[in-house]
Amino acid sequence: MSQTEQKIIRKAAAGDRAAFRELVLEHSHAMFRLAWRLTSDETAAEDIVQEAFIKAWRKLESFRMEASLRSWLHRITVNTAMDYLRKQSTRKRFETEEPEWESIPQAAETPNTDAQIDIRVQTEAAMQQLSKTERSALMLKHFEGHSINEIAQILEMTTGACKQTIFRAVKKMRIALRPLVTT
Amino acid sequence: MTNITAKHITDDDLVLLFYGEHDDPELAAIVACSTELSARFDALRAELKLVDTFVPPHRGDDYGSDVWQQISPRLADETAQSKGRIQAWLSSFTQPRFSFGGALAFVLVAALAFTLGRNNGPDGITTPTDPLQATGIVLAGIDSARLLTSAISGHLEQVDLVLTQFANTSVALAGDADRATGMLVANRLYRQAAVSQGKHKLAAFLAELEPLLIELAYEAHTASPVSRERMQKEVRNGLLFRVRVMNKQLNNSQISA
Numbered sequence A: 001m002s003q004t005e006q007k008i009i010r011k012a013a014a015g016d017r018a019a020f021r022e023l024v025l026e027h028s029h030a031m032f033r034l035a036w037r038l039t040s041d042e043t044a045a046e047d048i049v050q051e052a053f054i055k056a057w058r059k060l061e062s063f064r065m066e067a068s069l070r071s072w073l074h075r076i077t078v079n080t081a082m083d084y085l086r087k088q089s090t091r092k093r094f095e096t097e098e099p100e101w102e103s104i105p106q107a108a109e110t111p112n113t114d115a116q117i118d119i120r121v122q123t124e125a126a127m128q129q130l131s132k133t134e135r136s137a138l139m140l141k142h143f144e145g146h147s148i149n150e151i152a153q154i155l156e157m158t159t160g161a162c163k164q165t166i167f168r169a170v171k172k173m174r175i176a177l178r179p180l181v182t183t
Numbered sequence B: 001m002t003n004i005t006a007k008h009i010t011d012d013d014l015v016l017l018f019y020g021e022h023d024d025p026e027l028a029a030i031v032a033c034s035t036e037l038s039a040r041f042d043a044l045r046a047e048l049k050l051v052d053t054f055v056p057p058h059r060g061d062d063y064g065s066d067v068w069q070q071i072s073p074r075l076a077d078e079t080a081q082s083k084g085r086i087q088a089w090l091s092s093f094t095q096p097r098f099s100f101g102g103a104l105a106f107v108l109v110a111a112l113a114f115t116l117g118r119n120n121g122p123d124g125i126t127t128p129t130d131p132l133q134a135t136g137i138v139l140a141g142i143d144s145a146r147l148l149t150s151a152i153s154g155h156l157e158q159v160d161l162v163l164t165q166f167a168n169t170s171v172a173l174a175g176d177a178d179r180a181t182g183m184l185v186a187n188r189l190y191r192q193a194a195v196s197q198g199k200h201k202l203a204a205f206l207a208e209l210e211p212l213l214i215e216l217a218y219e220a221h222t223a224s225p226v227s228r229e230r231m232q233k234e235v236r237n238g239l240l241f242r243v244r245v246m247n248k249q250l251n252n253s254q255i256s257a
Helices: A003-013 A017-039 A042-062 A069-093 A114-128 A132-142 A148-154 A159-180 B011-018 B027-033 B035-053 B063-092 B102-119 B131-139 B144-167 B176-196 B200-218 B225-256
Strands: none
Touching (some): A017 A069, A042 B063, A069 A132, A069 A148, A114 B035, A148 A159, B011 B027, B011 B176, B027 B035, B027 B176, B035 B176, B144 B176, B144 B200, B144 B225, B176 B200
16 A cells, blocks of 8 residues: 555545545446445445445444455445345345346346347346355456455455355356357 | 366366456466366467456446436435434445467466476476377576566557557547557466466566456446546556566566566
């Protein structure tokens, strides 16, 4: 972590709103991407990002400078997303199941061909088959590049359990995606 | 000598290799030398490549400001509540045939040559009882360390080009992400090969490049101007220079060797 970033974090932790604003501007996009990848829901992802920043503001005093702010914010984002998904699954038990097509989210980069649409839709469908923890672990590894040790800390599990979670997630994704690979 | 043999390599080992997390730095060489394992690794890579299509909706450049507008009024409340909580607390008492980039072949050959070279007896006499050893004889004359150095030097030149382009353009270019993804996987394998040859300083440097390559692969094309500027600043204010210095050192070591 650079000295400039440390200075900003210290100021923000001491209640400096302008400093905290800098952190929000810096990390919003990345946190949104992570939240969306965990929920596949654009509105929920936006809410999660806001909620995560409120929590970060509240807990910033407890942040240790030797840790990575990015990992710390990811941990808060994952926990907030998990809470959201738990609430959602509870709510769904009392509601009529939605047709599957309605839950397919919109992605910004519109695919050009039917084949690309099919791949994206099936990738998202495959992602829905993962458990919350498997999905989080895979997203943190594949897109965020965290080490297995970091992911274990973020998800509050042992390194061994984290590895197995990633293996399971990869295995499920491979089974689902294998038919789409063109040779 | 490595404890792992081609027969015992599982898909989980290949997953760890793909993500640059396998404990055995010689695994890449073992995979490279086996047609079957290379095919399995390529299949894994092709399938996981499809995960990259899981692209989030785009947020505009003002998204960070929008978030701030939304949460800013709530922070004041939180501050007051937080002070209350603190007071309450105080009063009571937190293989060379991988299909991703020709340069990668060099590192795998180098790693293979190194592994086989180490496995040969001190007198250099080997009995070609299996394909691994037979290939070892062919490669016995290769200075594997020099081959690896040369391959990594080529890799760093590619990194230099991509970083220079990134640092000097204000918008993401088509193909940037794909190039970065290829370089990311190659970088992980080069790092492992460097570890296997005891080049720890070089391995540490390659490890340092990884977070930026991940950002270039998955984030740069959707990053806000603020994030992009931050990444560009990181590249300009040192990383690019360090890539060049490291590459120069590698070239000098090749000349003096």
